[in-house]
Amino acid sequence: MSTATHTATRMATSTAGHALGDSLTMLRRNLKHALRYPSLTFAVVVTPVMMLLLFNYAYGSTLGAGIGGGHYIDYVTPGIVLMAATSGALVTAIGICTDMTEGIVNRFRTMAISRSAFLAGHVVGSVIQTMIGLVLVVGTALAMGFRPNAGPVEWLAAAGLLLFLTIALTWISAGIGLVAKTVESASNMPMPLQFLPFIGSAIVPTDSMPTALRWFAEYQPFTPMIETLRGLLLGTGIGTSAWIALAWCTALTLVGYFWSRSVFYRR
Structure with a gap:
């Protein structure tokens, strides 16, 4: 190996x-x-848990009868767990917007800090917070009577899907936090992500919806993710939903990653 090549390799390793x-x-x-x-981490857990309590105890008997009987908690839990993953987007958007508007980022830029470290620290931190919140939501569902029949492999696959989705949504919300002008707008802009699972198969099957709404519910990103998660945990049919869910997660991750990097470096 030449001296120049050796030096370049050492510099690249040092930079990484x-x-x-x-x-x-x-x-x-x-x-x-x-x-x-x-408080933000607490909010990731509280809203899904409140939804779980509401739909299971207030509407569970009626909705459960409408989808063929059985324990409605088993049907609704995968959708609520996925909603908890979308709630984590709020943490990232608010955290990044706060740093951007309070001027701490300008101080970081005067220091010998890697430019990618700011976004990486926020994204990984938010993913950890959200995954902890998901564990708490699943624990609450189990205490309420949720009884999945998944084995270790299915649980690992479900956790992997939720992790992939959380990473995708965290990068999207990082971009939201960067473009938001105020913390208040950063807290409001991710709201559609939080409630989009409800216009899917989270609460009721899509075939019970009116035609136009059913078409939207079946082709929006969260329905195949919910069906894949439900199939892994409860043993229902998955079909092509798994591949579609992975494709959506990949697309959302790439869009969020390149969007947030572009906005951050431009600012």
């Missing part, structure tokens, strides 16, 4: 190590903020 170290520093910063101000 520097970026990783800076990203870990930013991750620790964001996790410390989450511990000091747990």
